């Protein structure tokens with residue numbers, strides 16, 4: 001390993017659970033991040049900084065003034081620019097060896113399935129149920145782990161789906177059609193809350209790539225930021241789930 005590599009990641013590699021092999025596994029990793037907003041910003045920053053080899057970043061929005069209180073990839077001067085463009089530049093500044101693939105249009109279901117087939121892990125950092133269900137279907141179709149985050153008002157949650165054959169999928173938890181189409185644009189959210197959840201999504205992705213510890217497989221963590229109470233809910237695969245339990 002080159003000196004620059006060793007020096008950059010020394011505080012990670014000194015961890016016995018990571019070491020050189022874990023760092024190499026992170027370097028060989030490819031993650032897809034859907035949504036470069038409040039969750040996607042810290043998730044992408046931490047994965048880039050941690051030395052992931054390849055990030056595919058997807059967002060079709062432009063930076064808006066009302067994003068800046070929580071979307072920490074962007075600055076005042078970025079208003080009006082494409083989020084993928086600004087994010088790509090910022091992430092390359094953090095880690096020049098990072099390979100970035102940018103997708104700046106709304107992906108069709110087929111495109112999403114194709115995109116998921118090329119990655120090791122998917123981080124859903126979107127803000128709506130239509131996208132979340134489309135991402136879940138693409139992950140199930142490709143048997144890819146899905147790290148799903150959400151935050152609204154003072155409540156956040158994170159779960160890991162599809163890790164193993166008997167793991168629940170997102171639709172086992174939230175069946176399609178029960179969508180309360182509530183977004184933080186209407187309900188509001190505090191910036192550090194999306195920072196907490198997005199950072200945890202990056203943490204789970206790093207653990208997964210480096211095979212460290214125990215992932216959130218089949219568990220949903222729910223944070224009430226008003227009281228700073230966490231709840232851990234065990235999830236079961238729904239034997240009647242039309243997405244992951246369909247007979248093949």
Ligand SMILES: [Zn+2]
Nearest residue numbers: 169172241244
């Ligand atoms: Zn399911």
